[in-house]
Amino acid sequence: MKPTSPQVIFVTITAENEQQRIDNFLRTQLKGVPKSMIYRILRKGEVRVNKKRVKPEYKLVCGDQIRIPPVRVAETTEPAVSAKLNKVANLEHAILFEDDYILVLNKPSGIAVHGGSGLSFGVIEGLRALRPDARFLELVHRIDRETSGVLLIAKKRSALRSLHEQLRLKQMQKDYLALVQGNWPSACKVVEAPLFKNMLQSGERIVRVNQDGKPAETRFKVEERFDFATLVKASPVTGRTHQIRVHTQYTGHPIAFDDRYGEKEFDQKLISTGLNRLFLHAAQVQFTHPKTQEKMTVAAPLDKTLQQCLNQLRLQKQQE
Incomplete structure (x- = not known):
């Protein structure tokens, strides 16, 4: 393993990265550089934009001159994630x-959207291993590790900007299927309850309904009823962490x-059905294609x- 020769890099921002x-x-x-190191060089002012310090949340402007300091990274002969892995x-x-x-x-279900927190890789790292020639692959949004279903990935910076704008303007509709406990009331079509995110010492995120939290809204529709459970369609209007999971618990x-x-x-009653994972599935997404402007619906x-x-x-x- 030889360390690469570190040197200062200067980059001019184009419209693609604006x-x-x-x-x-x-x-x-800085491929392979830990996030902690990236935040460290930002915090210490080693990264400069137009010769000035910036915070991590600074948004790039076309024409910005970026100074990237020398960062020593060990060379590896193989990619961190092999495309031959079964999961990949x-x-x-x-x-x-x-x-x-x-x-x-x-x-x-069971695969995180990105690596970290003890996980060697996630969906995005896996896709980069499958598409080694792809210059750009970024998550448009996230879904929980145990949740399955539709996940959008942008292959161009312009596509990411367009899809993020649709999310911000609530022009993208995401519909989930969830199997919930008991008899969901037909009259309960919308849940509006603010969500407050707590970070435990273990690093685990727990979200609770709390008036000090951020506004959150989910729309619900009954799809099918069973003896002790209901299949509902959940359509989040906002995109808070664990939103559907907490709103259903709240009700x-x-x-x-x-x-x-x-x-x-409730879980014990379902063991006989073979269920052994969170029954939350991103079933469908509707959005406008960032290039063709075609209205698209993709179902999983x-x-x-x-x-x-x-x-x-x-x-x-x-049988009853």
Whole structure:
């Protein structure tokens, strides 16, 4: 392992990188450098924009002159994530749509969207291993590790900006399917409850309904009723951490197999159906294609575990 020869780099920002946060820009420029080091060189003023210090949240402007300090990174002969790993290779089969601008994935449950916090890799690292020639691959949004379903990835900076703008203006609709405890009331079509995020000493995030929190709104529609559970469609208007999971818990109808906000007794009733994971699935997303301006709807089918659970519940209902 030889260390690369460190040297100062000067970069001029073009329209392709305009409005990108400086910390995210540095991560694309300094491959393999830990995030902690990137924030350290920003904090110490070693990174300069137009000869001035900037904060990590600074958004780049076309024409900005960036000074990137020498950072010593060990060379490796192989990529950090191998495309031959089963989990990585399986991502290829999970692609629902792809062109030169976007990639839409049916993310499997159990895989984080990005590495970190003890995880060797996530979806984005896996896709970069599968697409080594792709100059740009960035998450448009995030879904929880145990949640499956539609995940948007931008393949160009312009596409990322367009899709982020649609999210900001609430022009993108995301519909989830969740199996919740009990009989969800038909009259409960909207839940508006502010969410406050707490970070525990362990680093775990716990979200609670709290008046000091950020506004959050989720729309609900009953899809199917079972003896002790309801399949609901949940459409978040805002995009807060764990929003659907906390809003369903708040109404007294937590999601099946939710290890943070769920009910053990409810989960026990579902073991016979073969369910062993959070029943929350990003089923569909509607958005405008960033290049063609075509209105697009991409749907992600349920995996075998979720589909089997529903089939068993339907069978139990018919037998009674």
